[in-house]
Amino acid sequence: MRLSLESQARRTPEAMALRTPTEALTYAALQARIEAMAAMLAAEGVGAGDRVAFLGQNHPAQLVLLFACARLGALQVPLNWRLATPELRFILEDSGARRLLATREMQAAAAAALPADCRLLEAEALPPPAAPPPAAGGAEDPVLLVYTSGTTGRPKGAILDQRALVFNALNAQRCFALTAADRVLTVLPLFHVGGLNIQTTPALLAGAEVLLPPRFMPEGFFAEVAAARPSLTLLVPSVMQALVAHPGWAAADLASLRAIGAGSSDVPLPLIEAFHARGIPVQQVYGATETSPIAICQSRAAALAAPGSIGLPARHTDARVVDAAGREVPTGLPGEIQLRGPNLARGYWRAPEATAAAFRDGWFASGDVGRRDAEGRFWFTDRLKQVIISGGENIYPAEVERVLRGAPGVREGAVCGRPDPRWGEVPVAVVVPGPEFDAAAVLRHFEGQLARFKHPRAVVTVPALPRTALGKVQVEALRALVRAG
Known part of the structure; x- marks a missing residue:
């Protein structure tokens, strides 16, 4: 269950993998970049267990880095490009990142946040490899160190291994009926597991095509859907609201979309109804950084049958609702949602107390309140801390x-x-x-x-x-x- 695109590049080398406004990469070309990135990092002294940070808007280099880190057994640390310099520096220092790769437009911001013991590299500069890169990474090796938003106190880094990302991809592929025939439009930022792992990495592992604009803009979204004809995309409520409220909403050609995924927070029913009125089911996805994130999700049919529900446990994830003593509550009553499966994080980086509090007997305590109905569907109620x-x-x-x-x-x-x-x-x-x-x-x-x-x-x-x-x-x-x- 290693995280790799090598077999996909061998099977369908000429199939389109990634398309941006400025370039298109086949699976063979994408794999060649992954190997070149891995070779460059190895030449920089990066090896198993080392952390490599990335700063930039959505760019193929971030996906290339992820798979290069998987090959080396290293970890990618995605950085939110909207953070202030002290916030970026905290994550770089806390993670102990040895290298920071930044896109050209983020070089100044990266340099300002750079700790003394971290070296800055340009993410888009890939010299031809002098030798094949080592292949030291395996399924049990951590590959992502993703820092939570930190709305209360300092952010914590969740440690996700390669196996977790592969099982998350299997959850996504089952949830969205995702195959190599799909074309996925990614407009959410890749610095979060939502944008990175709900559809993007699962699409690549399935051999599908990913459309990757640098960031979301309503006009750009409408134009991309009309021109490139994606079959799937992932949105959050604020993005859904921006689209529905836009003057171009009523006339937009959205016919290629068989569904959208939605999550991150409670999705208002009026927004769901606005997309359903256009014939586009809204498949809700529930999870957290600590679950890679797909843990509970709706199929396309379930999205139409029970709007507002977050769905059923994903294929490789167990879910339950418990009271304060950890006992499962009866159907219909609220309690804390807890999750278990191979897609869970190993814990938090250098935070044993936080890890012990959140991960108990194999279950992740989400901190979210929900209930389960008579059909087994889950409904989100609120955050416990709120x-x-x-x-x-x-x-x-x-x-x-x-x-x-x-x-x-x-x-x-x-x-x-x-x-x-x-x-x-x-x-x-x-x-x-x-x-x-x-x-x-x-x-x-x-x-x-x-x-x-x-x-x-x-x-x-x-x-x-x-x-x-x-x-x-x-x-x-x-x-x-x-x-x-």
């Missing part, structure tokens, strides 16, 4: 946010807890106001829709919600806004 406990009652912000989305004059909104001397915490809505916004009307909107103790006690307006690069609301930043009034 649950508001008000007067002893649990309030799930996601439930309140679903009602908030329909409030008059609200472009978008989120809910978090604010300390309260009487109740411990109370919910507060943070909204981006639109035309005809009225705070009192927003508060009245909850009447008759939710129990009174779940109603927001106040509305805080902001020009934009604080979000991560993948569109998740940054909860700690949200709480700071609420505390500030």
